[in-house]
Amino acid sequence: MTVTVIPEATVQTTGGTTRATLRRNFWRGVWRVLRRKPSRMAGVVIVLLFAVMGLIGPLLYPDHLPRDDNALYSPPSLQHPFGTDFEGTDVLALVVTGARYVLLTGLATAVITVALGTAIGLFAGFRRGRWDTALMRLTDMNLAIPGLPLLLVLSAVWKFESPIEMGLVLGLLGWGGVARAVRSQTLSLRERGFIEAARGLGLPTTHIIGRELLPSMAPYIAMNMLIAVTGAVYAQVGLFFLGVLPFEANNWGVMLNLAVFNGGALTTPAALPYLLAPLLAILLLTLGIVLIVDAMDEIFNPRLREE
Amino acid sequence: MKRLAAIAALASVATATACGSGTGTSTGTSAGTSDPSGGVYTTIDGSKQINASAPVNPFNPVGSVFAGYNGMTLAWPKNDPIDPNQFYPALASDWTATPDQSEVVIHLQPKARWSDGKPVTSEDVRVSIGLAYTQGGTAYALDPKAAGAAATIQVVDPRTIRITQGANKSGTFLSNLLSTVVVPAHVFGSLLPADFWHTLKVAQDGTGAAADRAKAVITGLAEKVIAFSPPRDVSAGPFVLERVNPGAALLKRNPYFYNSGLIGPDKVKVLNYTGNEQIWNYLIAGKLDNAPFTSVPTAVMDRIRETRGSQVIKGYSPVSTSMAFNQSRKPYDNVHVRRALAYLIDRNQVTRIASPEGGTAAATTSGIHAKAAKAWLGDGFGALDPYRFDPAKAAAELRAAGMTRKGDRWAMPDGTPWKVEIHVPASFSDWVSAAKSITSQLSDHGIDATVVTAADYTLYLGELAAGKYDVGFWLIGLGPSPYNIFQRLFGQANGWQMFGGHLKHVAPGAEGNWMGGPETVDGVNPGELTSRLQFASPDEQKRIVASLARVANEQLPVVQLWDYVNTQFVNTSRYTAFPPDDSDALRLSSGVWMQLGMIKKRQA
Numbered sequence: 001m002t003v004t005v006i007p008e009a010t011v012q013t014t015g016g017t018t019r020a021t022l023r024r025n026f027w028r029g030v031w032r033v034l035r036r037k038p039s040r041m042a043g044v045v046i047v048l049l050f051a052v053m054g055l056i057g058p059l060l061y062p063d064h065l066p067r068d069d070n071a072l073y074s075p076p077s078l079q080h081p082f083g084t085d086f087e088g089t090d091v092l093a094l095v096v097t098g099a100r101y102v103l104l105t106g107l108a109t110a111v112i113t114v115a116l117g118t119a120i121g122l123f124a125g126f127r128r129g130r131w132d133t134a135l136m137r138l139t140d141m142n143l144a145i146p147g148l149p150l151l152l153v154l155s156a157v158w159k160f161e162s163p164i165e166m167g168l169v170l171g172l173l174g175w176g177g178v179a180r181a182v183r184s185q186t187l188s189l190r191e192r193g194f195i196e197a198a199r200g201l202g203l204p205t206t207h208i209i210g211r212e213l214l215p216s217m218a219p220y221i222a223m224n225m226l227i228a229v230t231g232a233v234y235a236q237v238g239l240f241f242l243g244v245l246p247f248e249a250n251n252w253g254v255m256l257n258l259a260v261f262n263g264g265a266l267t268t269p270a271a272l273p274y275l276l277a278p279l280l281a282i283l284l285l286t287l288g289i290v291l292i293v294d295a296m297d298e299i300f301n302p303r304l305r306e307e
Numbered sequence: 308m309k310r311l312a313a314i315a316a317l318a319s320v321a322t323a324t325a326c327g328s329g330t331g332t333s334t335g336t337s338a339g340t341s342d343p344s345g346g347v348y349t350t351i352d353g354s355k356q357i358n359a360s361a362p363v364n365p366f367n368p369v370g371s372v373f374a375g376y377n378g379m380t381l382a383w384p385k386n387d388p389i390d391p392n393q394f395y396p397a398l399a400s401d402w403t404a405t406p407d408q409s410e411v412v413i414h415l416q417p418k419a420r421w422s423d424g425k426p427v428t429s430e431d432v433r434v435s436i437g438l439a440y441t442q443g444g445t446a447y448a449l450d451p452k453a454a455g456a457a458a459t460i461q462v463v464d465p466r467t468i469r470i471t472q473g474a475n476k477s478g479t480f481l482s483n484l485l486s487t488v489v490v491p492a493h494v495f496g497s498l499l500p501a502d503f504w505h506t507l508k509v510a511q512d513g514t515g516a517a518a519d520r521a522k523a524v525i526t527g528l529a530e531k532v533i534a535f536s537p538p539r540d541v542s543a544g545p546f547v548l549e550r551v552n553p554g555a556a557l558l559k560r561n562p563y564f565y566n567s568g569l570i571g572p573d574k575v576k577v578l579n580y581t582g583n584e585q586i587w588n589y590l591i592a593g594k595l596d597n598a599p600f601t602s603v604p605t606a607v608m609d610r611i612r613e614t615r616g617s618q619v620i621k622g623y624s625p626v627s628t629s630m631a632f633n634q635s636r637k638p639y640d641n642v643h644v645r646r647a648l649a650y651l652i653d654r655n656q657v658t659r660i661a662s663p664e665g666g667t668a669a670a671t672t673s674g675i676h677a678k679a680a681k682a683w684l685g686d687g688f689g690a691l692d693p694y695r696f697d698p699a700k701a702a703a704e705l706r707a708a709g710m711t712r713k714g715d716r717w718a719m720p721d722g723t724p725w726k727v728e729i730h731v732p733a734s735f736s737d738w739v740s741a742a743k744s745i746t747s748q749l750s751d752h753g754i755d756a757t758v759v760t761a762a763d764y765t766l767y768l769g770e771l772a773a774g775k776y777d778v779g780f781w782l783i784g785l786g787p788s789p790y791n792i793f794q795r796l797f798g799q800a801n802g803w804q805m806f807g808g809h810l811k812h813v814a815p816g817a818e819g820n821w822m823g824g825p826e827t828v829d830g831v832n833p834g835e836l837t838s839r840l841q842f843a844s845p846d847e848q849k850r851i852v853a854s855l856a857r858v859a860n861e862q863l864p865v866v867q868l869w870d871y872v873n874t875q876f877v878n879t880s881r882y883t884a885f886p887p888d889d890s891d892a893l894r895l896s897s898g899v900w901m902q903l904g905m906i907k908k909r910q911a
Binding site for chain 1: 584587610660731737743747760
């Protein structure tokens, strides 16, 4: 029996090179997957567009959007591509400046949902036993909470003035599904050979979870995160539409509410552009995310690759 | 907005029927010609939605009793701008009252009968009054010292009832009595215990524990009365409930109605609605023969007008919308700040945005709807400061208040930022858009402002009363009684309360005093003046109203934004003879219009 001793420095160098190569190959793979279907590129462009809109959109307009007192609910024109609202404000400007709140809420919700769901699912699945039982009962309780009624009640005492507050509540309500799924994956993976081997090598639990289990579930978690964004967008726009959350004229849900209840958009075409603009924004954002999820599915699942 | 329309309509009707003064004798309308052609008349009840499981009980807020159809009172209030004593006879054919309203004698319609054929008698009215005591009310208060509380109820004969007023007189007594909902004693009478009237006497005249026990017994009946569900509808109105489902209530003619010959339709269908949009769609489809006051955007109104047979009737509505200040909060305690805000609000623009079809921009702030204000104040109305849009005057007022200018924004006197937070209930879309328009206008002139919505109206009123808001929207001008009009400005919300017949002023922030205004202004106590309106003579009322309107105009506890216009929709394809514009029956239901001989089947 011979023992090969590899100098530590060599291992590190080799390891670093290997990781860099893997990273390079990964991004090349991403690029290939995206190029294969133009729809996926469109998804990336749409999501980037919204990200840019959220980042710099409000900077493109003055703090107080200009109004035209003589153009209430004016029809679409070159000056106002989506017409104007009830007080003559450009609807496109409202959609653009309102994107930041919607996206930040979506992001905060997604991060909290995924972080909590993943942590609880991983821990419960890996430790099993009493921890698993306790955490899964907690998860069951979370899943059993009727989200919308609770939010309606909460809105009576909590004003949700910042998107982070909104995201926090939506995230705290929405982690149950992710936790259950991650736990199932963990229970399955922990019996696989490579985890057995890691255990056999005496690697610490944090290493096994962080370096062995988590990467295997990363695609699933990432996709859940993106889908959580769309869920959060629907939830908060719905709550604003119902009028239970604070008024912001450029909030997409508030726009929908005012278009329907104040402008009669479902009865006459006058306020229809005011209704359609935020709807189109929500539709596009969802479409972009769905197309990216489609690409991610192929990136992370080699079986789906066509080459 | 649907709920606002309902609340505004109810508030105005309630106040219209809640007070009055002087004496009066009215007589019934003469019988009209019979029109037996029938048909089904389709309408909406703006005050409630259809609830298929609700009992046929007028004391139940959602009960399947529709005013004017199968729900009857002693009389129906006319839409008079200043005189709350104008009533159309209903089950009461006529009535007399002494000059101080200490005694009212009511005569019932001689031919009035219930839908089961039994006659409507004084005993029915007495039982109805007994049931009203369980629910509480101004005329039927258990506290005998309460202003306008009834003292004795005496059945003179089967068609005549005499009611006397307690020692603390109120000019609202007559109209409160005439607004009494009448139910059949042979159906509802069992709800009152055999010793009810004795218990009532102990509650009113007794002292100590016995009186408290008696009061508890009577108020303890409230839930039982509300929950009572008669096996079938027994109505003294022109219609009786045939069936009700979640989508509509169907009423058929009551053959025993005392003026049956005046009633045109054979049946009435009261459609359910869940929002204004549903009413708009009904109207555009031509399904409704009449819809009550509904907030309508201009584009929708144009579509409704295009519908065959569609007509819009407009009239006076004694309700105005205002933006009220919490004067215990800085800087709204300073009248100059309030005036500055009044000068910066273009009320025409706000009304054009918020209520283009259902309101007219307020001419000024007087606390009174413009039509009533002109009648009450005459030339004095023109002498009030109109607070026309004037940024220069606003800036001068802000400087006079000591407000400072930091860059292009106004700040508090100590230099800290100032942000006007305007609170509105989220469900009132016209208020939301009005508040947004105001914040935009204020922002244009260097005042940071934002709209803050409350999830619903109940929550809004609770938080408003708790003094949590700096600025909030508030209905005012709820006439025709001048007392009710100024009660909205110088009443409980502003610290004046009646206790045992005595007026007292409570500190801002306590007991519902959210307006926080001063108790006296230049030696005038507006709350005391308002209270005197209850029993003042007509001449004195005019003087007091002039004085209070001036105080309201100078002190601006509120900025009056727009006066509502009662916009009714009718369709003449199937029925004609609807009331004309400005009719004093316009705020009453179609059922009352029919009782008054209106609404006839269109002849082919």
